[in-house]
Amino acid sequence: MTITVAGNKKEYEEGLTVAELIKVEDVENPLYVTVTINDDFIKSDTFETTVLQEGDAVEFLYFMGGGC
C-alpha cells in the first residue's frame, strides 16, 4: 500500500501499525514524537494498535528545544 510519510509517497506492507512505521522509518527519539495521520493526532498509547490504511498521510512532529 502507498502511504505519504512527511510528504514523501512510499510503499509499505499491508497491516503496518504506527509503532512499526516509527521503527521502519528510524524515527529519532521515538518515545517523544507526536504523530498525525490525515491531520489528526494519534495518541501515543494507540501507536501499537493503529493500523495504517492505503493513502494515509503521516507526519512526525519532533520536540525541538534549542534557541539560545
Added chain:
Amino acid sequence: MAFTDEQLERYSRHIILKEVGVKGQKKLMAGKVLIIGAGGLGAPAAMYLAAAGVGTIGIADADVVDLSNLQRQVIHTTDDLGKPKVQSAAETMKAINPDVNVVTYEDFIAANNIADIIKDYDFVLDGTDNFPAKFLINDACVQAGIPFCHAGIIRFRGQLMTWVPGEGPCYRCVFKEPPPKDAVPTCKQAGVIGAMAGVIGCLQAMEAVKFLTGAGELLTGKLLTYDALTNTIRTVNIPEDPDCAVCSDHPTITELIDYEQAACDGLSKDDVAEAAAE
C-alpha cells in the same frame, strides 16, 4: 501621527509595499513585541524588528554574553563579553534604530513573573533554549490571550508555529508536556549551526511583522519545519486538541508551572575538547 522626513526615508522600502504602506508602518511603530531570550533566535529577531521600527521591543534574559554565544548570537559582539545580554541587545537595537523604545528584563522568566512581563505586549516571541520555558510561555500566553510565536532549533533543523486566540492549536496541543530532563538533547548538547538561529529567528520576526501589519497568513494551525541538510521547508498542518490541558474549553492546567529546569548546561569544556580531538 505624521512621519518625519527621516522616517519616510528610513522606512521607504516598507512603505512602498502594498501590503504594508503608510498604514502598516504606523502599525509597526505602534506595536509592542516581547522577545524572551536574547540568544540565537532572539538576536536576529530583535535586530530586524528594531530596524523595522517596531515601537516597543521588550527583551528578557538573565545571562551575560559568553564567548560560546558569538558563533550565532549576532546581536552581541566580542566587545560585549561579560555584559548582561539584555544590555548588549538593547545597545545594538538602539544603534540600529534610535526611535525604538527598548525595555529590558534582566531576569529568567518563571511562573511568578511571566504574566506581569507579557501583559503589556501585543505579540511574544519564544527565543528560549529549554522546554520548561517553552511550556511556560505557551501556558502564560494562552491564559492571558496574548498571541505568540514558538520556535526551536537543533543541529541543522528548526521549526516554528504561531498561536493566536481562537485560531488553531497551541504548543501544548501538539507537545502535551516537557520531555524528561535530557531525554531530548538541547542545542548545547547536540550543537546547532549559527545560521539556523538566523533563519528561524528571522521567520519569527516575520510572524511578528505579519501579525502587526495584518499582511498575509500567519503560521497558525501550521508547523513550519526547515531541514538545511536536505533543503526541505515544509508546512505541516497541526490540529487542535479538543482536550488540550491549556487551550481547550475545559483546561486542567489553570496555574503556571515551573518545570524542573532541564539542563541547558550540557557540555563541559572537557567534552568539547574531547570532540575536537576526535
